[in-house]
Amino acid sequence: MRFSHQREIILEILKEARDHPTADIVLNRARKKIPNISFGTVYRNLNQLEESNLITSYNFDGAHHYDGNLSPHHHFYCNKCSTIIDLPIDDPIISHELIQKFDLSVEGIELSLYGHCSNCK
């Protein structure tokens, strides 16, 4: 993967973002710096960046959300305002015995909590 201005901008947007943007939101932000960047370019680069483990992504409500925060963390999704809150991991969340029982090699974990955040109670 060689250097490209478009990819740098997209990576920068995700490193700065705190709101887990979808592809079309990334496109809107990128257009502020590269006015005629295309949807194809955004999708291609998001996929490449994810394959190279420079960003990550996950699904919520049928939409694909991208994240430049690579430190392992959980997510809380507010069912009312759609806010996504990053939750730190500081407890073991699944037992070693269970993994052994099913004979799995676990390469990634994604825990999602759904409900109402403090603003929406």
Place this chain on the structure above:
Amino acid sequence: MRFSHQREIILEILKEARDHPTADIVLNRARKKIPNISFGTVYRNLNQLEESNLITSYNFDGAHHYDGNLSPHHHFYCNKCSTIIDLPIDDPIISHELIQKFDLSVEGIELSLYGHCSNCK
């Protein structure tokens, strides 16, 4: 929500399924019993059944998977053969302190593990 033959068949398919089918797979199975059931009917009923808490669903790899197993469970997703394995929940998986700290009301939890299953090592 009143009785319909189509909805009964779709619910039956999901109650019998052990493979977390997507909407198009549900359609294929339903066609064996109702040859000209339509995509619209399948989607409408999947949404209605989920709203009525008779089935549940979750996203993997961008695809929407439906599940008639309502007992709370985790999922393991094999990155190689795409098998999905149901994992029982028998440990607390997140601390009460963390929930209190962020002042969340948690209504649902979804934990997904990714990796290779015993067949694919």
Place this chain on the structure above:
DNA sequence: TCATAAGTAGGAATAATTCCTACTTATATA
């Protein structure tokens, strides 16, 4: 048994994502 509101089939519309093509650019190397 009948009125009617809910449900259906079939296909059109929409939205998210990928694909295609001709043009542009980063970069290895001569």
Place this chain on the structure above:
DNA sequence: TATATAAGTAGGAATTATTCCTACTTATGA
């Protein structure tokens, strides 16, 4: 530094999953 070339891009077409629309059918309460 010049240049060949493979990777990247813009713009738009194609694809895919899902929802919407319309005229017809059916479950159900009275």
